[in-house]
Amino acid sequence: MPTNFDEIIDRRGTSCLKYDFAAERGYPTDILPFWVADMDFRAPQPVLDELSHRVAHGIFGYTDPKAAYKDTLLNWFHRHHNWTPSADALVITPGVVFALCTAIRAFTQPGDGILIQQPVYYPFTESITDNGRRLVNSPLQEQGGHYSIDFADLANKIAKENVKLFLLCSPHNPVGRVWSREELLRLADICERHDVLIVADEIHHEFVRPGYKHTVLASLSPQIAQRVITCTAPSKTFNLAGLQLSNIFIENGSLRRKFKHELAAAGYSQPNSLGLFAAQAAYTHGEEWLCELRTYLESNYQKTKAYLQQELPQVRLIEPEGTYLLWLDFSAYGLTDDELDERIIHKAKLWLDSGHIFGPAGQGFQRINIACPWHTLKQGLEQLASAFRP
Numbered sequence: 001m002p003t004n005f006d007e008i009i010d011r012r013g014t015s016c017l018k019y020d021f022a023a024e025r026g027y028p029t030d031i032l033p034f035w036v037a038d039m040d041f042r043a044p045q046p047v048l049d050e051l052s053h054r055v056a057h058g059i060f061g062y063t064d065p066k067a068a069y070k071d072t073l074l075n076w077f078h079r080h081h082n083w084t085p086s087a088d089a090l091v092i093t094p095g096v097v098f099a100l101c102t103a104i105r106a107f108t109q110p111g112d113g114i115l116i117q118q119p120v121y122y123p124f125t126e127s128i129t130d131n132g133r134r135l136v137n138s139p140l141q142e143q144g145g146h147y148s149i150d151f152a153d154l155a156n157k158i159a160k161e162n163v164k165l166f167l168l169c170s171p172h173n174p175v176g177r178v179w180s181r182e183e184l185l186r187l188a189d190i191c192e193r194h195d196v197l198i199v200a201d202e203i204h205h206e207f208v209r210p211g212y213k214h215t216v217l218a219s220l221s222p223q224i225a226q227r228v229i230t231c232t233a234p235s236k237t238f239n240l241a242g243l244q245l246s247n248i249f250i251e252n253g254s255l256r257r258k259f260k261h262e263l264a265a266a267g268y269s270q271p272n273s274l275g276l277f278a279a280q281a282a283y284t285h286g287e288e289w290l291c292e293l294r295t296y297l298e299s300n301y302q303k304t305k306a307y308l309q310q311e312l313p314q315v316r317l318i319e320p321e322g323t324y325l326l327w328l329d330f331s332a333y334g335l336t337d338d339e340l341d342e343r344i345i346h347k348a349k350l351w352l353d354s355g356h357i358f359g360p361a362g363q364g365f366q367r368i369n370i371a372c373p374w375h376t377l378k379q380g381l382e383q384l385a386s387a388f389r390p
Contacts, residue, residue, distance in 0.1 A: 003289055005041055005296040006373050022351065032380050033351040037173070037325060039239045039371035041293065046285035047238060047278050054277050063273035065092065069280050073247055076283045077232075081205070083219035085230070085249040091260060092271045094244040096203050096231045100127045100167060103199045103229050106262035107255070108133055113161040117149065118359025119327075121173045121201070125359070128167075136161045139361050140175060145318050147175040151186055158194045165197050171204045171214060174327045174358055174367040176320030178212045181220070188217065188224045197255070199229045203246075206237040206290060208322040209298065218251065225251040229259065237290065238282040245275030297324050300370045300377055307378070311385040324371040327355075331364035333388070340364065348387035350380055 011019045018033050018040075042048070054060075070087040078084045093099040100123070108114060110132040116124045118137050128135045138154040140147045157163065168187070171178045179187075191198055200217045208214045218225040233246035250256040304326065308315050316329035330340055337356045344350050344366060355365025370377055 003042070003044075003292050005293065006375065007042075008373055008375060009040060009042065011040065027345060027351055028349065031345065031349050031351045032376075032383065034368045034370075034372070034377075034380055035351050035353045037236065037323075037369055037371075038241050039324070039369075040373060040376065041239055041371065043239050043278070044282060044286040044289035046289075047240070047281045050277050050281035051274055054274060060273050062270045063276055064270055065090075065276060069276065072280050072283045077216070081214065081216050081219065083216040085218065085225075086251060088253075089249040089251045089256065091248045091250060091256060091263065092276075093246045093248055093263065094268065094272070095235070095241075096201055096233055096246050096248075097123045097127065098268075099229070099231050099246060099248045100124070100199060100201065101131060102259060102262050102266065103197075104128065104131045104133055104165065106258045107197050108164045112165070113163040114165045114167060115154070115157060115161075115163045115196075116167050117154075117169070117172075119174060119355065119362035119365070120167075120169050120358055122357045122359075124167050124169070124201075134161070136163055137359065139359070140172075140177075142175075142318075142361075145316065147172070147177050147318070149179075149183060149187070151190065154187075155190045155194075158190065158196055163194070163196055165199065166191055168198055168200045168217065170200055170202050170217060171208065171322035173204060173323055174325055174353070174355075174362070174365075175318060176323050176325065176327060178208050178214055178321040181215045184215055184217050185220060188220060188227075191227065192224070197227050197229070199231065201231045203231060203233050203236050204323045205232065207294070207297070207324050209301070209320060212321045214322065218249065222251075227252065227255075229255065234279040234282050238278075238286055240275065240278055240282065243275035243278050244272045245279055247279070297371060300324075300372075300374055301326070303374060304370055304377065304381065307381050307385075311381070312388060314388075324369060326368050326370055328366050328368060329364060330366060335364075337363055340366070343387055344384070348383045350383055350387075 235241040314332040353367040355362030
């Protein structure tokens with residue numbers, strides 16, 4: 001049976017970060033949340049069945065992936081992305097941000113420069129500064145609603161700032177770019193010339209809109225793969241973030257040993273057993289659910305675009321190529337970031353992600369998560385429109 005993505009599932013009272021922690025984070029308790037990037041949809045039924053089976057077994061001891069788990073992953077990436085990493089390349093972590101921090105500690109020293117492209121997923125910044133490294137920003141360039149890479153600035157910053165590591169967001173969160181093969185080749189060439197390692201956060205790789213194609217950076221060539229740490233997870237794809245499991249691929253044996261050493265130093269060894277079983281079930285049996293989900297998300301996007309054009313024409317929607325996160329420009333209203341937040345939080349009663357937390361280039365923007373039933377999203381849009389009408 002097709003999945004009913006219109007079903008409203010009450011997440012309140014489940015210790016849900018998205019809905020249950022408004023007061024703790026300084027927001028009104030009656031606020032409607034569209035901030036954190038998880039979905040208000042049930043996981044695929046085969047995943048629920050597998051978890052029920054494992055819970056019925058009743059024992060949750062230490063667990064490691066068998067060969068079948070790795071084979072499932074390799075088959076998925078081969079079929080969906082024409083990429084076949086080696087089974088030995090796989091390293092499991094509790095999450096992608098955990099992997100970013102592990103890579104930072106494994107491959108750089110305190111004070112080393114690490115490059116990012118703001119506006120970008122804000123834990124990139126936190127991962128760098130919290131680990132005592134030096135943030136180097138090569139901001140994306142926006143013109144006419146399209147974001148692009150300033151390759152000259154990027155190459156100059158890498159050379160001038162003695163950058164050791166580059167955190168790449170691909171597809172890019174929050175601006176929604178799906179980098180082309182040509183762009184990725186050019187990035188990889190610059191990094192190779194300056195001996196810079198690349199940590200590629202590709203967690204949104206299954207959410208690409210029609211007409212676009214995600215290219216796994218490490219798939220471009222064996223040579224490029226030798227300097228890339230590829231971060232993937234079923235958490236975004238199948239809504240399994242709470243099960244704490246990510247699949248990291250490192251083809252370079254020396255880099256993989258350093259990464260695993262740092263992982264062990266952090267005290268991490270075996271993965272969450274339920275996360276492991278859920279991931280295998282999702283990648284084995286979740287394809288039909290994912291196809292239906294993409295169709296639903298595209299419908300949500302088109303409805304949102306039409307609603308904004310009709311009711312909030314001053315809000316500039318950046319046309320996304322990927323992710324289920326929309327980047328909205330409110331700068332036409334002439335509000336400061338504090339005034340914009342005040343209007344959205346206390347008048348619209350919405351919890352979005354403020355653009356300025358993604359870096360200076362995010363000032364005047366807000367990020368909204370559209371991975372929820374249309375009824376919920378429509379309610380949010382109506383509250384937004386009401387708050388901005390004269």
